[in-house]
Amino acid sequence: MRPILYSFRRCPYAMRARLALVSAGIETELREILLRDKAPEFLEASPKGTVPVIVAKDTVIEESLDIMDWALAQNDPEGWLNFPPEGRALIAECDGPFKTALDRYKYQNRHQSDAELERQNASVFLRKLDAQLGKKPYLYGDHPTLPDMATVTFVRQFANTDRAWFDTQDWHNLRRWLDAFTESERFAHIMGKYPKWQAGDPVTVFA
Structure with missing residues (x-):
């Protein structure tokens, strides 16, 4: 089952999370969130109500840098983790x-x-x-x-x-x-436009 990614297209935090997910080759179910009208399912998963959020089985990751590290720890084909301390x-x-x-x-x-x-x-x-x-x-x-x-x-x-x-x-x-x-x-890829997600919508695969 694909992890769920709650995202907002223009948010720089969400953008950098999407960059790492693409680099790592991790497919997610993308749910585009409208920040002024947040989906109840999003707030249930992450009550703080900020994007991005990854829901992977029983794991919820609520910080963009943690999502980047999580993705690259699974697969880092471009060597993004090869940098000095x-x-x-x-x-x-x-x-x-x-x-x-x-x-x-x-x-x-x-x-x-x-x-x-x-x-x-x-x-x-x-x-x-x-x-x-x-x-x-x-x-x-x-x-x-x-x-x-x-x-x-x-x-x-x-x-x-x-x-x-x-x-x-x-x-x-x-x-x-x-x-x-x-x-x-890569930038053009992560900046694709998606409609606001709501329960019942068809799955949008982001990869």
């Missing part, structure tokens, strides 16, 4: 200080924040990535690994907040890395 710290910096600044930049009205200040705060992390990407095509070598795919969806979200401004900044390595991702077949 400091890669975990980089992901933590993305998920912590960078994501906080990104949210306060993108959703300034909600947070009543200074968008310009938060954009500069977030840019500290982006300049760090840009410097690292000046050494190799990807963060830790000649092919993408988990740190690349666990951070790039959030960099995309930042860039799209004000793409005109983003493209004027002196982080050429970062833009090259981001563009390679957004123009890839």
Whole structure:
């Protein structure tokens, strides 16, 4: 029986989970969730009500990075787990200080924040990535690994907040890395559009 994946197309957390599932070759039953109208079955499986969530037999995995690790532990044909230990710290910096600044930049009205200040705060992390990407095509070598795919969806979200401004900044390595991702077949594959799921719908297989 396929694991069930509760997902939302545009969520960067759900996007990175889908990336790992595709890389690992794990078929799932995809259930697209509308965040403002969450299916009761989704909330029953994961009362916290955030995507992505994997339900695999009696196991429920509610964090996107845990889903990535779970998938790649089963199969890692592209070597995404072959990166140095400091890669975990980089992901933590993305998920912590960078994501906080990104949210306060993108959703300034909600947070009543200074968008310009938060954009500069977030840019500290982006300049760090840009410097690292000046050494190799990807963060830790000649092919993408988990740190690349666990951070790039959030960099995309930042860039799209004000793409005109983003493209004027002196982080050429970062833009090259981001563009390679957004123009890839893999990105197009994980961004397929699906209708909101509800009980009784035909099974949608995502692989």
